[in-house]
Amino acid sequence: EVQLVESGGGLVQPGGSLRLSCAASGFTFSSYWMHWVRQAPGKGLVWVSRINSDGSSTSYADSVKGRFTISRDNAKNTLYLQMNSLRAEDTAVYYCAREYDFWSGYYYYYMDVWGKGTTVTVSS
Amino acid sequence: DIQMTQSPSSLSASVGDRVTITCRASQSISSYLNWYQQKPGKAPKLLIYAASSLQSGVPSRFSGSGSGTDFTLTISSLQPEDFATYYCQQSYSTPLFTFGPGTTVDIK
Numbered sequence: 001e002v003q004l005v006e007s008g009g010g011l012v013q014p015g016g017s018l019r020l021s022c023a024a025s026g027f028t029f030s031s032y033w034m035h036w037v038r039q040a041p042g043k044g045l046v047w048v049s050r051i052n053s054d055g056s057s058t059s060y061a062d063s064v065k066g067r068f069t070i071s072r073d074n075a076k077n078t079l080y081l082q083m084n085s086l087r088a089e090d091t092a093v094y095y096c097a098r099e100y101d102f103w104s105g106y107y108y109y110y111m112d113v114w115g116k117g118t119t120v121t122v123s124s
Numbered sequence: 125d126i127q128m129t130q131s132p133s134s135l136s137a138s139v140g141d142r143v144t145i146t147c148r149a150s151q152s153i154s155s156y157l158n159w160y161q162q163k164p165g166k167a168p169k170l171l172i173y174a175a176s177s178l179q180s181g182v183p184s185r186f187s188g189s190g191s192g193t194d195f196t197l198t199i200s201s202l203q204p205e206d207f208a209t210y211y212c213q214q215s216y217s218t219p220l221f222t223f224g225p226g227t228t229v230d231i232k
Binding site: 102 | 155158160162167168169170174177179211213218219220221222223224225226
């Protein structure tokens with residue numbers, strides 16, 4: 001079964017750090033680009049970060065650039081999100097998601113597999 | 125940056141109703157538009173990709189259409205399990221995968 005399982009969430013004080021993990025199984029993890037998406041309480045989905053299949057290329061939303069770092073260990077089938085200088089507005093459920101690239105004359109991109117999420121609360 | 129809007133923000137409907145949700149991009153995104161369904165406390169689920177392609181396993185009552193800036197998600201006959209929030213997402217301006225604000229479908 002194709003599966004993503006996030007972990008590492010919790011309560012952290014403003015200015016603190018946390019590292020999220022996303023364990024992948026049931027597919028060839030090293031072949032896929034991966035994402036982190038977050039959802040603040042009662043709010044919509046917000047894209048956070050993306051990493052290519054070998055980890056050599058990363059991208060971030062402006063709101064987290066310079067504070068968050070996405071990485072992966074393909075030998076361990078695991079995606080990470082290192083979050084530093086956390087703020088109250090980073091409080092959210094964080095989902096990891098697999099990107100699927102569909103060819104139909106052009107490449108189309110979408111997130112076809114999602115984890116259940118891990119909750120991060122930034123509060124004093 | 126490309127901005128996504130959705131209308132309505134919420135709607136009330138009955139089982140069996142035909143439901144249409146609209147998504148609009150601030151600039152042309154060709155067919156780089158995906159739709160997701162999210163139920164409370166659950167992860168999002170992919171419904172439609174590339175504007176009109178049905179994801180495997182998704183019931184055929186769901187359909188998507190549009191290109192350029194205007195897109196629609198249609199549920200032909202609303203079922204009890206379809207009450208949820210629906211999000212559109214553009215994947216034209218990668219790596220920024222912008223989501224729309226969501227449309228909540230609840231029971232009338």
